Amino acid sequence: MIQTTHKTMNNTFHHTFKYFTSTSLLLLFVSSGTGCDKIKAKFAKEKAPVKTVKKDVPDAGADLGSADASRDMPPEEEPPLMGATDFGNALPEGVCTMLAECKNEELVRYFYGAGGMLLSFAAMDKELKPEIDVTMAHVKAMEKDKKVKLEKPECMTAVSTLTKVFGYSASALQTSLDEGKIVVDELKAAECLASLTQGPTLCKTELKFDATKKLGYKELQVLEKKYSADIMTWTTACHEMIKGQVKDGEPCLEKYECKGNKVRCSSPQLSKAGDPKVCIKGR
Numbered sequence: 001m002i003q004t005t006h007k008t009m010n011n012t013f014h015h016t017f018k019y020f021t022s023t024s025l026l027l028l029f030v031s032s033g034t035g036c037d038k039i040k041a042k043f044a045k046e047k048a049p050v051k052t053v054k055k056d057v058p059d060a061g062a063d064l065g066s067a068d069a070s071r072d073m074p075p076e077e078e079p080p081l082m083g084a085t086d087f088g089n090a091l092p093e094g095v096c097t098m099l100a101e102c103k104n105e106e107l108v109r110y111f112y113g114a115g116g117m118l119l120s121f122a123a124m125d126k127e128l129k130p131e132i133d134v135t136m137a138h139v140k141a142m143e144k145d146k147k148v149k150l151e152k153p154e155c156m157t158a159v160s161t162l163t164k165v166f167g168y169s170a171s172a173l174q175t176s177l178d179e180g181k182i183v184v185d186e187l188k189a190a191e192c193l194a195s196l197t198q199g200p201t202l203c204k205t206e207l208k209f210d211a212t213k214k215l216g217y218k219e220l221q222v223l224e225k226k227y228s229a230d231i232m233t234w235t236t237a238c239h240e241m242i243k244g245q246v247k248d249g250e251p252c253l254e255k256y257e258c259k260g261n262k263v264r265c266s267s268p269q270l271s272k273a274g275d276p277k278v279c280i281k282g283r
Contacts, residue, residue: 087189095155104202265278
């Protein structure tokens with residue numbers, strides 16, 4: 001059952017931060033939150049200058065003696081672009097903003113419940129265990145105090161830790177990009193982050209959650225079926241954000257580096273634990 005649980009929760013996370021995503025999420029500013037103003041400033045700078053197009057021939061009936069006989073077309077603005085590092089840094093802030101503002105408390109607790117279960121399985125990673133332990137302590141305190149949501153700093157820590165566990169941190173994404181293992185659509189990255197920050201459609205509907213209830217595996221399964229369609233729609237822009245470039249049988253670190261569908265990044269069959277992972281299709 002443990003293997004099934006891990007598979008189900010892993011799929012849930014990737015639905016939310018899909019190949020960034022999932023990234024849902026997705027969502028993410030550096031874990032300390034100090035990068036927020038920098039990213040907003042970057043968006044403002046990267047907006048293309050307003051383009052003005054004038055008609056060559058004035059409209060019928062226009063005053064030909066006027067210096068402004070021709071009219072300006074409405075300004076056209078190109079959307080901002082966002083690279084891998086900026087996206088990875090901004091993801092925790094975006095996701096935590098969404099969770100803080102979401103009116104659907106049941107959906108929020110589902111996110112925290114699924115994330116907590118994923119982190120509990122990832123605690124075997126010795127390098128990340130200290131960060132995971134801190135996050136799990138925050139989640140347990142939230143449940144003990146009968147709260148529905150984590151405070152913003154604790155949420156940032158939790159989401160930042162999840163991005164590291166699943167390879168969606170700024171450094172991991174940038175490394176994959178630098179090594180030519182992925183191609184990032186910068187327009188889709190910006191659209192993905194904007195969507196993650198806004199939240200799923202069901203976040204607009206107020207729904208209270210009884211914080212005395214605990215979410216176990218069965219309860220999370222029920223909520224996954226209830227919300228999966230809305231989550232997939234919510235993360236549409238994220239699905240095409242990253243395109244893997246690593247071919248079948250070639251070395252990889254994360255699944256999103258692999259090219260094509262129905263592919264995983266794993267150690268070859270019968271290999272020893274700790275052996276290098278490769279992209280494997282069809283299994």
